[in-house]
Amino acid sequence: MTRVSTQIPTLEQLHALNPVQQPTYADTDLLNRVTAELRKRPPLVFAGECDELRGKLADVAAGRAFILQGGDCAETFDTGTAIDIRGKLRVLLSMAVVLTYAAQVPVVKLGRLAGQYAKPRSNDTETRGGVVLPAYRGDAVNGLDFTEQSRRHDPNRLMEVYNHSAATLNLIRAFVTGGFADLRAVHSWNQDFVRNSGVEVRYESMADEIERALAFMVACGVDKEAFRTVDFYSSHEALVLPYEHAMTRIDSRTDTPYNTSAHMVWIGERTRQVDGAHVQFARHLRNPIGVKIGPSMTGDEVVALADALDPQHEPGRLTLISRMGAGKVRTALPPLVRAVEATGRSVAWVCDPMHGNTFETANGYKTRAFSQVVDEMNGFFDVHEELGTWPGGVHMELTGDDVTECVGGVADALAEADLPNRYETACDPRLNRNQSLELAFLIAERLTD
Ligand code: PEP
Numbered sequence: 001m002t003r004v005s006t007q008i009p010t011l012e013q014l015h016a017l018n019p020v021q022q023p024t025y026a027d028t029d030l031l032n033r034v035t036a037e038l039r040k041r042p043p044l045v046f047a048g049e050c051d052e053l054r055g056k057l058a059d060v061a062a063g064r065a066f067i068l069q070g071g072d073c074a075e076t077f078d079t080g081t082a083i084d085i086r087g088k089l090r091v092l093l094s095m096a097v098v099l100t101y102a103a104q105v106p107v108v109k110l111g112r113l114a115g116q117y118a119k120p121r122s123n124d125t126e127t128r129g130g131v132v133l134p135a136y137r138g139d140a141v142n143g144l145d146f147t148e149q150s151r152r153h154d155p156n157r158l159m160e161v162y163n164h165s166a167a168t169l170n171l172i173r174a175f176v177t178g179g180f181a182d183l184r185a186v187h188s189w190n191q192d193f194v195r196n197s198g199v200e201v202r203y204e205s206m207a208d209e210i211e212r213a214l215a216f217m218v219a220c221g222v223d224k225e226a227f228r229t230v231d232f233y234s235s236h237e238a239l240v241l242p243y244e245h246a247m248t249r250i251d252s253r254t255d256t257p258y259n260t261s262a263h264m265v266w267i268g269e270r271t272r273q274v275d276g277a278h279v280q281f282a283r284h285l286r287n288p289i290g291v292k293i294g295p296s297m298t299g300d301e302v303v304a305l306a307d308a309l310d311p312q313h314e315p316g317r318l319t320l321i322s323r324m325g326a327g328k329v330r331t332a333l334p335p336l337v338r339a340v341e342a343t344g345r346s347v348a349w350v351c352d353p354m355h356g357n358t359f360e361t362a363n364g365y366k367t368r369a370f371s372q373v374v375d376e377m378n379g380f381f382d383v384h385e386e387l388g389t390w391p392g393g394v395h396m397e398l399t400g401d402d403v404t405e406c407v408g409g410v411a412d413a414l415a416e417a418d419l420p421n422r423y424e425t426a427c428d429p430r431l432n433r434n435q436s437l438e439l440a441f442l443i444a445e446r447l448t449d
């Protein structure tokens, strides 16, 4: 059995802190059996890879790299097929090429993938037609079907999380090293998008420039191998503590604890209390840590969080992911950036333009407007431009499919009435492939300003 340091609080100690957003399991013996089994399973990622990622995030914090983090709001066991994973990877790699060219710095590619199976919820229950059942908390906890049986919190699902994460990560590793990520192929997908999406006039010249840059590099004899593979890292919200704790191992090289369920984990807006169990757990991990910060956050609070999670002022350790909403980002973000920068530490600032812009349509769909997503992203760039800090990246909910979950976009111009056509998300609405690529070109315009 793998050792876990006494430095990491035990699960019992974490539960004594009354963690929020946790499953309630009727059968604790079963939970203990599942977590004991998980502790014996091989790690999904290696400590050295987490260190490598921390180094790249240090470059982001220093203004020498840009983060692209994205994937489903909630992965599900059913939809994690090869085609689905390939589609998400394809759109992320497509976006990364555009951003790399525009920013002229490396783009750190992070999937909301291979572990994003648990969701915090605003309400513990859901009511339909007078029937009240526990809310869906992600496939890690219960099922999406609205039946008593499916909504029961089942510890066996944590083993499924491990198995699906392992299979997803295995396929991603094969794709990114096995030729799928070839830069020339990715660029040709982007050219198809530009040609067929109705945005060709705006983006044609950038696509042509990338084409010429590629041809130039090939003509110069630049190592073609470097075109063929990319680094790709996994990340998810560290929410369900029994799972995250069971996947935490002591690295034999350094004798320090790593959460081996993902390269990076983040703490959500609802679980970021500085004395709460999630922060008290994450502060001991050597993985790079993200924290979502919303509009209610104060400068003192963000500094207290940074002190807890990054006491050594270590570049690359901490990524602050702001999710303010388009209407608030320009006023709510600057005091937080100023407060953190005044401590002298170097963090990566990332924009999540999704979670502050969710609303419900008259026909009952949870959606986001592409225009508001773009507005928050632009607000984020404006704030950092004004303060002289580096806008370090973006955090998106997206998919490679042509779903109809967010309204707007030039290529698709989705209206509220289109939402029922392909509304497939298990939780929050995602940008579809065209909307994602369009956003990448818009971010590219800001990066080349
Ligand atoms: C999420 O990323 O899906 C999420 C719930 O975000 P937040 O914690 O920012 O609300």
Ligand code: MN
Pocket (backbone or CB within 6 Å): 073, 074, 355, 397, 427, 428
């Ligand atoms: Mn979400």
